[in-house]
């Protein structure tokens with residue numbers, strides 16, 4: 001397929017926000033490849049999603065070794081599309097990958113050893129058909145590996161030119177702070193943290209965002225739409241082609257049933273704001289001063305286009321914030 005990027009893609013339609021105190025800016029909306037790019041997916045639509053994302057100013061594509069299914073297929077499929085359709089555009093793209101979750105059998109195929117991280121990075125580069133990634137993450141903390149070893153592997157990835165920056169994902173506040181200090185002692189900046197954060201899951205507000213703001217580390221929350229729950233997707237039931245409806249999707253049907261009454265009430269507030277629920281959920285993420293970019297998924301071009309329109313209204317009144325918190329049962333101060 002021939003792809004000519006929209007020449008107006010940098011006309012201000014997408015804001016670029018500084019990642020912590022680094023020199024790097026990321027688009028307010030970034031695109032994740034956890035679902036929708038595996039061998040089980042419609043790869044023509046995957047290709048169209050990548051094209052449209054780039055046209056909308058989404059310069060950041062996020063991967064991990066194990067995205068698919070099967071594991072590895074998202075990097076392989078997208079790598080082929082990048083090679084075929086994005087020639088000459090590498091310097092306009094921020095590509096990230098991660099290692100830490102199970103990828104291959106035996107003692108070296110997961111967690112945080114130097115062996116796992118550096119072997120996995122080589123495998124990811126091979127699948128993506130790239131010489132380097134822009135950001136390489138430790139995907140999860142490893143309780144059994146010294147943090148110095150995991151951070152040392154990230155530093156090596158930078159020193160040998162296979163990653164321009166490094167980040168951590170799913171690290172609790174205290175460990176994130178320690179990881180930052182260790183990397184700094186090795187002369188490497190911890191660019192970014194990738195945690196789960198959405199209207200239902202507020203754990204990062206309990207210490208982590210203070211650490212990130214204090215250290216000048218960026219934050220790119222994943223599953224900002226709670227895997228689709230915080231959209232209109234499930235308001236009338238569970239569609240067969242949705243993440244909760246598909247056999248290989250990670251969203252459990254029980255989670256939908258448990259939350260749907262709250263989703264319906266949140267939807268009323270979104271309507272009062274003149275927004276869709278997806279818009280409100282993303283705007284709510286982007287209002288947080290620690291947040292650099294919201295890392296969304298999309299199974300169609302239509303969803304992608306819909307989500308980017310959240311940028312039209314990012315402001316919240318105190319009353320709206322309180323009404324939202326009341327629905328999700330979060331107690332607020334002040």
Ligand code: NDP
Pocket residue numbers: 031032033034035036062063139169170194195221222223224225226227228229231232233241242243244278295296297298299300302303304306307
């Ligand atoms: P979201 O919360 O944005 O969920 C995306 C899914 O919601 C889509 O695939 C689609 O599912 C549905 N959806 C999206 N937009 C709409 C819409 N406008 N209307 C209706 N349904 C919609 O994010 P993800 O959970 O996909 O996570 C995003 C990225 O974060 C991942 O791709 C990955 O890069 C990263 N991630 C990182 C993790 C980590 O541990 N570091 C863990 C998980 C994710 P469908 O149409 O199939 O129902």
